[in-house]
Amino acid sequence: MASIDIESVGKVYTGDVRAVTDINLTIQDGEFIVLVGPSGCGKSTLLRMLAGLETISEGNVKIGPRVVNQVEPADRDIAMVFQNYALYPHMTVRQNLEYGLKNRKTPKAEIDTRVAEAARMLEITQYLDRKPRALSGGQRQRVAMGRAIVRKPSVFLFDEPLSNLDAKLRVSMRGEIKRLQRRLGTTSIYVTHDQLEAMTLADRLVVLNGGKIEQVGSPLEVYHTPASTFVASFIGSPAMNLVKAECQGDKLTIGSAVLSLNGYMPTSGPVTVGLRAEDLHVVSGDEGMQFAVDYVEELGSQRLVHGLVGDQSITIALAGESEIPATMRIGIDPARLHFFAAEDGKRITTADRTAAAIDVPSPVPVG
Amino acid sequence: MVENRPFLSFLTHLVLIVGVLIVVFPVYLAFIASTHGPTDFMSGLVPLLPGDQMVANYGYLLGSGESTAGAPPFTLMLLNSLWMALLIAFGKISISILSAFAIVYFRFPLRTVAFWVIFMTLMLPIEVRILPTYKVVADLGMLNSYSGLVIPVIASATATFLFRQFFLTVPEELMEAARVDGAGPMKFFRDILLPLSRTNIAALFIIMFIYGWNQYLWPMLITTEPHYYTVVMGIKRLANVLDGDNQWNLVMTGVILAGLPPVLVIIFMQRLFVKGLVETEK
Numbered sequence: 229m230a231s232i233d234i235e236s237v238g239k240v241y242t243g244d245v246r247a248v249t250d251i252n253l254t255i256q257d258g259e260f261i262v263l264v265g266p267s268g269c270g271k272s273t274l275l276r277m278l279a280g281l282e283t284i285s286e287g288n289v290k291i292g293p294r295v296v297n298q299v300e301p302a303d304r305d306i307a308m309v310f311q312n313y314a315l316y317p318h319m320t321v322r323q324n325l326e327y328g329l330k331n332r333k334t335p336k337a338e339i340d341t342r343v344a345e346a347a348r349m350l351e352i353t354q355y356l357d358r359k360p361r362a363l364s365g366g367q368r369q370r371v372a373m374g375r376a377i378v379r380k381p382s383v384f385l386f387d388e389p390l391s392n393l394d395a396k397l398r399v400s401m402r403g404e405i406k407r408l409q410r411r412l413g414t415t416s417i418y419v420t421h422d423q424l425e426a427m428t429l430a431d432r433l434v435v436l437n438g439g440k441i442e443q444v445g446s447p448l449e450v451y452h453t454p455a456s457t458f459v460a461s462f463i464g465s466p467a468m469n470l471v472k473a474e475c476q477g478d479k480l481t482i483g484s485a486v487l488s489l490n491g492y493m494p495t496s497g498p499v500t501v502g503l504r505a506e507d508l509h510v511v512s513g514d515e516g517m518q519f520a521v522d523y524v525e526e527l528g529s530q531r532l533v534h535g536l537v538g539d540q541s542i543t544i545a546l547a548g549e550s551e552i553p554a555t556m557r558i559g560i561d562p563a564r565l566h567f568f569a570a571e572d573g574k575r576i577t578t579a580d581r582t583a584a585a586i587d588v589p590s591p592v593p594v595g
Numbered sequence: 596m597v598e599n600r601p602f603l604s605f606l607t608h609l610v611l612i613v614g615v616l617i618v619v620f621p622v623y624l625a626f627i628a629s630t631h632g633p634t635d636f637m638s639g640l641v642p643l644l645p646g647d648q649m650v651a652n653y654g655y656l657l658g659s660g661e662s663t664a665g666a667p668p669f670t671l672m673l674l675n676s677l678w679m680a681l682l683i684a685f686g687k688i689s690i691s692i693l694s695a696f697a698i699v700y701f702r703f704p705l706r707t708v709a710f711w712v713i714f715m716t717l718m719l720p721i722e723v724r725i726l727p728t729y730k731v732v733a734d735l736g737m738l739n740s741y742s743g744l745v746i747p748v749i750a751s752a753t754a755t756f757l758f759r760q761f762f763l764t765v766p767e768e769l770m771e772a773a774r775v776d777g778a779g780p781m782k783f784f785r786d787i788l789l790p791l792s793r794t795n796i797a798a799l800f801i802i803m804f805i806y807g808w809n810q811y812l813w814p815m816l817i818t819t820e821p822h823y824y825t826v827v828m829g830i831k832r833l834a835n836v837l838d839g840d841n842q843w844n845l846v847m848t849g850v851i852l853a854g855l856p857p858v859l860v861i862i863f864m865q866r867l868f869v870k871g872l873v874e875t876e877k
Contacts (some may be wrong), residue, residue, distance in 0.1 A: 236699065280774075281775075301771075301774045301775045302774060302777035303777075307775065310771070311767060314766065314768035314772040316769065317791065318791060327776050327778075328776035328777055375776075379776075396829055410680075
């Protein structure tokens, strides 16, 4: 069990290629942190620096009270689960689980108890004497986690552990990882590019872009108050609609439609407005915006209607199976609009607005 | 391709059978010749059916050897050859696997240069550098010794290259997992890389054993004491009678004796090799 302090950490590869810039993050003991971002955003590099597989070019990493910049991976008291599992192919599952403990000169009896315990927890007891190649993807994944668990490290590092599994297995393994982490209470850092995985697993999300932190927060905070257009478009499915608009007083002009903000004046001039697909709804009469339907995606529980407002594409999520006309009018509760500065994409926030209008549901108690 | 077409089927078999005959016939001839007495070749015709001198010929060569032609007993030469071939095969494999390990897994200055220097020695087989090598070995006092037979040919660029290529296909995560699991470099090498290279080692062992066994020029140069003769040289000694007829029956007996161990190695190791190929571990 340990907290982790990441203090202005950066990574520069030879040839002045910068992968990670000035990351500051404090991770509480027992917290489940998910690093999420598109490929090439530096999330894996950051994780590998924590693991000790990459050298740290700038800043300090502390695991517990100890600065570990120069410490070998084996001595950092971490365990890592790799994307391709990295099981030793010539060893049985049992030998795979034992290997790290043997190298640490753990007594034989202790090894046996720990392996049995981990195998029971992951339900792989009957496979202990098989080789990894005789296991399915999901079982290999369990073995890879088992190898991390038997070590009883103070930090788990997961490097996209589920991306080699099929969709159904991924969902069930996701639940299992979450349950396991709760049960063991071990500080965990999890890297993924899948925003759904990130949302469902994280106690706190760290959204990375271009080697920098875009936003840190609980999944719901990040979902409801994205700090930038990047976060807005990355977190949530379908992605948040981002449209160019013009603010004048408390009037918002999107294409030819003019919406009233009921006295709220976030800014004036051009602005990027974010609208969640599920916040948009069909309105009657001549309110809202003219929406020309392009095509419809049926998801069963809901349907995504893609179309145009003026010349900007918008997706709305509608329930049920009602008739969809070629054009309709759509509206949104002004309190559910997100405003971002047109030039740098940063969120425009005013104190009264966040307090009054954005309704952030309180996090579900953990346990 | 060839479905139910009797003529094509016959043709393919014919081609294969002819091919096999071309390869096998000389070997058969050698074996037949090794079972006859010395006088059976005087007519200039080689008999095609086995004679009755097999036990005598083999017993004579293995036991006492053709001392007049300067060939010690074949038992000794076979042991010398075996010893040399094994040392060369194991030496080549251990040296090249370690250098490939260094080149692939360690970042040291001039790493690429080191690799290319090793690679360039491919251009320098023993025959090319035979005089300077002889001089060095002679100055070191290694003439007429096993170390002299083995050490000059013990480095192998080919094997280094093959191991390097294999190591490059081993996922890097295995090494990282081992690091996290607390295995140092040599432990990783021993516990993970070595078992994974098993099939490569078996294949290289076959090649290198036969390479070592077939060494001819080098042993001939540096051994002058019959005690260190190898079997391939021994054949040369048998066939090198100055006055009088060659004793073809004995020469052929020597050939069969010299050819047998590589065949055994291939038959025995191939099972390992194929087994390794079937049970792919990656």
